[in-house]
Amino acid sequence: MREQTTTEPFVVRRTGLGTTTSILYLGGLLVALEVLLTLVCVVVALVRDEPVRGPLEAVWLSWSGMPLIFAIGLPILVLVGAITTTESRSESDSDDVLLCIDSERVYLGGDQPQTLPWDQVHGICRVERPEVDTVDTEGTESWSQHLIVITHPDSELTGSTKSWGPSRLWPGTFEVMGKPLDFDALAEAVKRHAPHIPVTDRGRVPE
Numbered sequence: 001m002r003e004q005t006t007t008e009p010f011v012v013r014r015t016g017l018g019t020t021t022s023i024l025y026l027g028g029l030l031v032a033l034e035v036l037l038t039l040v041c042v043v044v045a046l047v048r049d050e051p052v053r054g055p056l057e058a059v060w061l062s063w064s065g066m067p068l069i070f071a072i073g074l075p076i077l078v079l080v081g082a083i084t085t086t087e088s089r090s091e092s093d094s095d096d097v098l099l100c101i102d103s104e105r106v107y108l109g110g111d112q113p114q115t116l117p118w119d120q121v122h123g124i125c126r127v128e129r130p131e132v133d134t135v136d137t138e139g140t141e142s143w144s145q146h147l148i149v150i151t152h153p154d155s156e157l158t159g160s161t162k163s164w165g166p167s168r169l170w171p172g173t174f175e176v177m178g179k180p181l182d183f184d185a186l187a188e189a190v191k192r193h194a195p196h197i198p199v200t201d202r203g204r205v206p207e
Contacts, residue, residue: 007102007103007193009100009101009102009193010099010100010101010102010185010186010189010192010193011097011099011100011101012097012098012099012100012171012172012181013096013097013098014096014097014098014109030074031074031075034071034074037059038056038059038060041055041056041059042055042056096109097109098110098168098171098172098181099147099168099171099181099186101186101189101190101193101194102193103193103194104117104118105117105118106118106121106124106149106194108147108149108166108168109168110168114149114166116149116151116165116166118194118196118197120151121149121150121151121165121194121197122150122151122152122153122154122165122197123150123154123197123198123199123200124147124148124149124150124186124190124197124198124199124200125147125148125150125164125199125200125201125202126145126146126147126148126170126183126186126200126201126202127145127146127148127161127202127203127204127205128143128144128145128146128203128204128205129143129144129146129161129205129207130142130143130204130206130207131143131144143204144169144170144173144174145169145170145173145180146161146167146168146169146170147167147168147169147170147171147181147186148161148164148165148166148167149165149166149167150164150165151164151165151166152164152165159207160207161205161207162207183201186199187199
């Protein structure tokens, strides 16, 4: 049992509000609030013995009817999104995978997914790159963290980290309500699946 736990892949998925599931939940919540608002308008009108049409028109036909258009269109979008998500999950579960490490390779997700077998990897590192045009009025630079899969020996690395190998923004750093990947967890996963691959934190590297 312990051997099976040790050899299972290390997977980092997209979290927070960036996932398809969370967007569907948010859309479903908005639909529920729309229904609740409609019921409240109806109940208030009945209690006051007033026509129901008046408050409903005041709520849904304001701003040139935009709330009504939104209320009609959102449930349809949520339904289509739920169907699409269900179908895509039955075909593939990799859309929200940002990083996967197992005994055979390292997988980088994102807009352009890449898979690198361990025999092509010379190391994995975290670096901080300066962000372009982000110097504030006090002259302070902003830096962003990146995960790099190094595909060259250290002796062949140039001054630009962009040529070291495939890189991604550090998983989870820029996700809304997301949790950044823990560096120690990454190092432990690589040590477990590919102990010959060094994992380093190289800090700030000017480009």
